[in-house]
Amino acid sequence: MMPFVAFEAGLYDETTHRDALEDKVETVLQGLNTEPLYLPLGFLKAITNDFSPFNLIGSGGFGQVYRGNLKDGKVIAVKKLNDRIHQVQNYNQFQNEVTNLVGFRHQNVVQLVGYCVESRYEVTQLSCGKYVMAQLTTILFCFEYLSNGSLDNYISDEHLDLGWGWEKRYGVIHNICRGLQFLHEECNIVHMDLKPPNILMDDDMVAKISDFGLSRFLGDQSSKIYTDHRTGTNGYMAPEYILHGKISQKADIYSLGVIMIEIMTGSRKNPRSIIPRPKYPNENNISRNTEVSLQKFIENELARWKIILETSGNDGPKLEIYTEQVKQLIGIALKCVDNEPGNRPSASEILEYFNQTAESSLRDLNCSDQQVGELLSVYPLQLQFSFVHVPKRSKIQPTTSSLYLTNNTDKHVAFRILTEIPKEYFLGPLFGFVPPSCRYTLAVTMRNQQNLLLDGDNLLFTVESTIGSIQDLLIRRMPFFYAHGNVSSNDAIFIKAQKKDYIVHQVKLTAIPARTEISKDGSNVKPRIMIMPINEGFGRHANSSSIDVHPTKPWIMTGSSSEGISSNVNIWDYHMQEMVCLYGGTRMENPAVHRYGVGHASSNDNQLYISGVAKFIAHEPWIVIGQPSGEIVIYSYMAMRKVNSNYMAVANSKAPKTYMFSKVKSFLAHDHGVSSLEVHPTRPFVLSSASYALNLPRQLSVWKDPAREMIKMWDWKMGWECIWKFDMRNSVNQLMFNPMDSNKFVSVSGIDDAKVWNICSANFESTLPGTKGATCFDFFIKGDRLCLFCAHKMENKTTIWDYHDIAYVKTLRGQATTITASSDPELPVLVTGSSDGTVRVWNSSNFSLVHALNCGLGAVNAVACLSGSRRVAVVHSDGVALVEIDHERPLHEKDHSSE
Incomplete structure (x- = not known):
């Protein structure tokens, strides 16, 4: 085919101002102009990257649909019909789509934004072998872009x-x-x-x-x-x-x-x-x-x-x-x-x-009864608490009963729980907001309550609910509100509602003991929501902001990269519901002890206390810890059992174990505190980054120029040699390898946009515009597209981005500051945690809010999804919770009795 091109109409002048065309498109999208625009083919090529396959949304017998990216971040859909020679059907389709929609606008009909018809002549060989000059027509339509597909x-x-x-x-x-x-x-x-x-x-x-x-x-x-x-x-x-x-x-x-x-x-x-x-x-x-x-x-x-x-x-x-x-x-x-x-x-x-x-x-x-009010549906009306004795413990494990609230309105509904149960028995939660038309789960938690329930009458709770105002929501977003547990402000919302004669609904609940058979080793204790409060032995983690889940052991590890404050590294065995004892053997010394006085080895049974941000290295029985001192410490661990005052190595035992931790290596990695670690999924590499905000105050005099901070990559097969440095220029909040290309990773900073790196280059490859200020992020797959979502703590939002197109997709907003985010590798859900203690589960296909959860353990500091289990680990300021996502729906009463 020999091209001989002559456009009949719509010649695209390269000098045409693209911004002017985009402004016209904007008037149609906003409803200021209901008539579709004629858009030159050159303009449509420009916004679709010349109809690039990376912009392809869908295709069929009619042609293809492409994503058209406008400069202001908005998107339109460009449908390109297949080119035809003298194709009457295509022209009729064009006539139908344009003429039948001109001047019409409705919220349930896709808006036609513009169209394009351009013809050209090409020398074409017919089926008989003869060459003719044929007229080819290109027909395109532009529609409003609907991100959630069909x-x-x-x-x-x-x-x-x-x-x-x-x-x-x-x-x-x-x-x-x-x-x-x-x-x-x-x-x-x-x-x-x-x-x-x-x-x-x-x-x-x-x-x-x-x-x-x-x-x-x-x-x-x-x-x-x-x-x-x-x-x-x-x-x-x-x-x-x-x-x-x-x-x-x-x-x-x-x-x-x-x-x-x-x-x-x-x-x-x-x-x-x-x-x-x-x-x-x-x-x-x-x-x-x-x-x-x-x-x-x-x-x-x-x-x-x-x-x-x-x-x-x-x-x-x-x-x-x-x-x-x-x-x-x-x-x-x-x-x-x-x-x-x-x-x-x-x-x-x-x-x-x-x-x-x-x-x-x-x-x-x-006209409903107490169970289904005008504002909230409440289920069940009878809370059942199981009494779980954990092996080798004299205390009863704190237990939870799930209370399900469903918002029947299109407004935020405030609720509070009133009870006369003493604080030492009832852990909460006491107050919260249920988003519009949302299911909300409360993990009502009690401890040491067996005699309390068995010796007296059934305990009573009262759930009160009222419509929350915008001012109430704004107050709840203030960090000091959560930091100081401002219960008086909670009460103030209901006092104000009563003064203004707003309706305050009440639902009465009772608490009773539930019959639960527990095996001696506790192996069958797998409640839907598992709570480990801070004062039940989980150590100091009010400032924990890092979390890691072991891929083969039932371990959750928390650490901290909080600015200026350290927090102990803790490991929790969620099957046994107890802490893993980090035994140091011969009173191991933490490197931070000598340098800054942070971290210590207890003289009580030589239990090891260490601090910093921590990761498991699944390839070896190791954990790697980046400390506020800038040092990296690697520990190996071996299962031990105490026999006649001596510790012996054990293997393949289901009994509770103590783990002997031995230092493998320690070295100074950065001049500032380590803020993030990332372990390569297949190779012996560990990435580390630093933040100059993590140095302790006494080190102010030795701070280096923060503008020259590096990301470093270490190879443990080469004795933890630094094999590459990446010129970051600014502090790093988080690092993560690309799950679809492990030769690349992404870094986020509170100062700059997120950056994409190749492990073989010292300089970043590209940036993700609009991600500035992200505190953490995670990857997820939407269809066949790799996406990521970023939590912006200071802006109270989570943003969704198309990684391939480097394009903004969606903003998820909660009613309080979003602190952390994670995605489930096997379920199409995204999980975010907020300063009000709420965990929100979002559909990663359409980004709608699926569920909200509150365990009453204070602000959410970190979340992590457990691969293959439908469970999410949540680190709060006052404890850790383990939640099964697929069990966030209430059961029938018969299901409870069967337990």
Whole structure:
């Protein structure tokens, strides 16, 4: 093919001001201009990096969709149809998409931003072998960019545990109906290709109808038209369209019914099997067997959803409301797929059902009992506490009972727990905020309570709730609020509510002992939320800000890289629910003792106390510790058992062990305090970084120039030789290797944007603009894309970034300062911890808030997801919690009794 190019229209002048075009695009996105723009091909090439495969979002038989990056960080979707020679179908699709959407704007219809049609001539060889000068046409559309993809990604029941429950599915069906009503009654347009891939989800999971290439305008005088050219998707096309080419609004209603059934069943197979097939000529009506099949389908779906709703904490009136909604929508969906178009409801008739349901649901909730209030649903009303005796301990292990709160409003709801139980028995939590429309778990913790519960009457708790104001939330974000446990301010919110005659709801709870059989070695003690308070022997870790999880042993290790303050390194065995004894043998000396007086070896049984930021080295039985002194210390460990006052090495024993720690090596790594360590996943390398803020005050006189601080890489196979230095220039908060390319790593700093490094280069490769001020980060996979999310402590937010495109994606905001973040390597969830003590679990596919958790242990300092276990370790200022993510839903009473 010999190119001979002559553009007929839309020549892109290189001198055209790109900013001016982007400003025009912005006016359409903001709704200031409803008419789509003509955008030159050169401009679209510029924002898609010449239609780079790295910008490719999706593709199909029609062509490809690319991500168009504007300079202000905003994104639009650019759909490029496949080039065709004299292709009438492409031109008709262009006409339909543009003319049918000009001047229209609706919250449930994807906004058309612009378009482009450009032609060129090329010498082309025909099938007969003859060369001709052919006209090729390039057609493109630009739409608002919807980051959460299509409905096709969320239909499966696998998303039930990630916030895609009945409320979300009900809302999506409502959204589609609203968009369809707008198209049918305001625009007189029939979509003709309604299916899950053409329903897109925005940042807030609002559904929008897209792709109008097959749409038809009926005209003012017509309610139906006929065609001989039938195009669509099998399974979604109405029978009258397949058989007779009849196009009407009822054809879209048929497609809607199929989608509704798929959404409710969570399956793409069920609609094909339960929808009656079209009635062909000379056939009788639907058989009795089909009617029986439909009735059985309805009964099975109702039973299935009732189980799902009950296990999701929906009890009382709310369970009745949701069950009735399921029943009604199944009936509506089956009417939508009726073979006779006249029997199908219109979009307006379906919306009338939604409006009536909203009114009746509100009345039912307002008439609810104590368990389901207007603000919070509370479950269970009876808290059961198990009494766990840990081997070789005289005290009863603190135990928890999960209390589930569901916010029924679109506002933040403040709650507090009132009780007369003495503080030495009740550990909390006492107060918090439940985000809008969110499930919230409270780990109510008690200790030494067995006699208290058995000797007296059932203990009472009162849960109070009221709407929280913006001012209340702002006060809660202040660091001093959490640091000093300002209970009076908690009470002030409710006192103010009572003075202003705001409604304060109350729910009464009781606490009772639960029967639990515990094995002698404690091996079967695996509660859903495991608590280790600070005063139960977990050492000093109020300032712990680093956490590491051993890949093979049930160990969690915490350390500190807090500015100017050290904290002991502690190791917790979460199976045995006790500390791992770090025995020093011959009164081992901590290098920090001589240099700064930090850290010590106890004279009591030679138990070792060490401080700093710590990591396990799984390749060897080692831990590596970076200290505030700038030194790195490596310890090996060996399991020991005390026999006749002597320690003996043991192996393969399930009994509690003491571990003999021996110093392997120590050396001065940095002139300032070590702030972060990172162990290479496959090679004998350890990265270390420093922060000049970590030196102790007495060392002010010997501080070096902080502008020349280095990241260093050490090789333990070469005797811990420094094999590479990276010119960082500023302090580092965290280092992490790229999970998809271990030759690269990322560093974050409170001063600069995050930097990408190659282990073979002293200088960074690139930066991630907009990540300045990040205190910590983690990688995660979204689809086939590597992303990362950064916690910004000072800005009270967590930001999501596309690592490949170096592009901003989303901001997650909590109601208090976000301190730490982590991602689960096997579940599609992100976990953040806040200064108010709340842990939030987010869906990493659509970034919606799935769940919130409060263990009452103070501010969250660090979180880590345990690979392969669905558990998250959380380091608080007053203790450590281990939470099972997939068990954050309340159980039936029968499940409790079975324990």
